[in-house]
Amino acid sequence: MSEKELTTRQSLRFDELWSYDPAPESPDYVKIKEQYQLFIDGKFQEPESGNYFDSVNPSNEEVLALFAEAGKKDVDKAVAAARKAHNGVWSKMPAKERGKYIYRIARLLQERAREFAIIESMDSGKPIRESRDIDIPQVIAHFFYHAGWADKLKYAFPGVDPKPLGVAGQIIPWNFPLLMAAWKIAPALATGNTVVIKPAETTPLSALKLAELIQDADLPPGVVNIVTGAGETGMEIVRHPDIDKIAFTGSTEVGKIIQKAMAGTDRKYTLELGGKAANIIFDDAPVNQAVEGIVNGIFFNQGHVCCAGSRLLVQEGIADELVQKLKMRMETLIVGDPLDKNTDIGAINSKVQLDRILGFLSESVESDQRIYQTKCDLPEKGYWCRPTLVENVSQSHRIVQEEVFGPVLTIQTFRTPAEAVSLTNNTPYGLSGGVWTDKGSKIFKVGKSIRAGVIWANTFNKFDPTSPFGGYKESGIGREGGIHGLSPYLELS
Ligand code: NAD
Ligand code: MN
Numbered sequence: 001m002s003e004k005e006l007t008t009r010q011s012l013r014f015d016e017l018w019s020y021d022p023a024p025e026s027p028d029y030v031k032i033k034e035q036y037q038l039f040i041d042g043k044f045q046e047p048e049s050g051n052y053f054d055s056v057n058p059s060n061e062e063v064l065a066l067f068a069e070a071g072k073k074d075v076d077k078a079v080a081a082a083r084k085a086h087n088g089v090w091s092k093m094p095a096k097e098r099g100k101y102i103y104r105i106a107r108l109l110q111e112r113a114r115e116f117a118i119i120e121s122m123d124s125g126k127p128i129r130e131s132r133d134i135d136i137p138q139v140i141a142h143f144f145y146h147a148g149w150a151d152k153l154k155y156a157f158p159g160v161d162p163k164p165l166g167v168a169g170q171i172i173p174w175n176f177p178l179l180m181a182a183w184k185i186a187p188a189l190a191t192g193n194t195v196v197i198k199p200a201e202t203t204p205l206s207a208l209k210l211a212e213l214i215q216d217a218d219l220p221p222g223v224v225n226i227v228t229g230a231g232e233t234g235m236e237i238v239r240h241p242d243i244d245k246i247a248f249t250g251s252t253e254v255g256k257i258i259q260k261a262m263a264g265t266d267r268k269y270t271l272e273l274g275g276k277a278a279n280i281i282f283d284d285a286p287v288n289q290a291v292e293g294i295v296n297g298i299f300f301n302q303g304h305v306c307c308a309g310s311r312l313l314v315q316e317g318i319a320d321e322l323v324q325k326l327k328m329r330m331e332t333l334i335v336g337d338p339l340d341k342n343t344d345i346g347a348i349n350s351k352v353q354l355d356r357i358l359g360f361l362s363e364s365v366e367s368d369q370r371i372y373q374t375k376c377d378l379p380e381k382g383y384w385c386r387p388t389l390v391e392n393v394s395q396s397h398r399i400v401q402e403e404v405f406g407p408v409l410t411i412q413t414f415r416t417p418a419e420a421v422s423l424t425n426n427t428p429y430g431l432s433g434g435v436w437t438d439k440g441s442k443i444f445k446v447g448k449s450i451r452a453g454v455i456w457a458n459t460f461n462k463f464d465p466t467s468p469f470g471g472y473k474e475s476g477i478g479r480e481g482g483i484h485g486l487s488p489y490l491e492l493s
Pocket of ligand 2: 056057058122123124202203204
């Protein structure tokens, strides 16, 4: 098909067939307070410092609410509450009863799913279709799954008597705010630990809404404590001597700082860090499905996904056809209002993140890479980035080696499976990867040679609470999800 034919077909699709009327979800459905306090010992408490920071809606730059900034004294208070709850109540309670509380949290989340989806999209910028269909259902699934484990830990680890570690300190990022909270809180509670958790400073709202729900669930005070703030607050948690385990998800840079702080102590830690996943498309792959998988793998959630398929590796013979089809599909992606149900790509989470992405792209221009961006309209206010394909790159370019964390896909071609594997493994990361081929044996051979924690075959970005998730190399240490995700919260000797 010639370029010209493609263009004609595209404009036909857009102008006559593919225009949608706005279908926004109503923000009036949710109640957002002007100011949120720290959730410590089952109560909302003002910060000792009296300081507050704001979180904006990145799609219109409006302030959503103010959040308390927790300092050392507040973190001390939260850890003391968690310790008391652990020793006095949570570790003594029959496991079956603990499970009932976790089931109750899951059921209440189910009842309020719509409310949580809306506030998640308002605070983070992600499209409502994603928060409604992926984030919140996965959050609920995580609580249900782990509730089931609470009284069955002896079966998960036969021959040992699993015991909780005590107090877990947990620090999470802004890309899946409530889902990351669920990945952290659910296994900790199921294994009998209590929690001090800090959401990211640009997306604290859903965690504070979860605090309200936890109150409604009558969870004993101090079992879950939620403190807000930025890196300094996170560091107070990391340094706290009475925390038994740190669970962190975020950048490799901060992961390294945490690892240094933990060195020489007997405290446990798990780190879920960045990624630079390759999506490998062999010439016998179903091309149309692969295009959908590629789009889902990198443009989904504005590329704010640690396991995003940010590097496309295509076997030479199908490269031209695939790139043409991919560009055509990219042109149909709708960028805009996160609350509109038609939106495919929402707002970039913050100005800082947008500048980081644009920094990578201007470096690409300087290095003679070719940038293809779609032609869609963008809203005037807010932080936006069109879906972007970067061609003419080589393995040593920064955009191929480092995490962009935006809707930016690089493309490289390869000839043999061995070359594909070598390109795939040639970054400091190893979180995930994708293989597309019609041949089962190739999936196993190539899949086994990729040094990454998760490999998808003929699909991408699929999650399930029963499946362990985590990285090789600079992508992290430890696993979350499944039985593997329970053990880092347990004493197993
Ligand atoms: P970050 O690592 O700075 O922040 C993640 C969390 O750690 C936040 O809650 C933050 O407040 C906290 N934090 C920051 N500094 C800390 C410190 N010194 N001690 C303890 N806690 C600290 O990530 P970011 O600035 O939000 O994003 C930077 C880059 O991280 C992104 O461009 C992306 O590459 C990567 N990232 C990865 C993930 C992931 O899921 N793996 C998620 C978000 C961001
Ligand atoms: Mn925000």
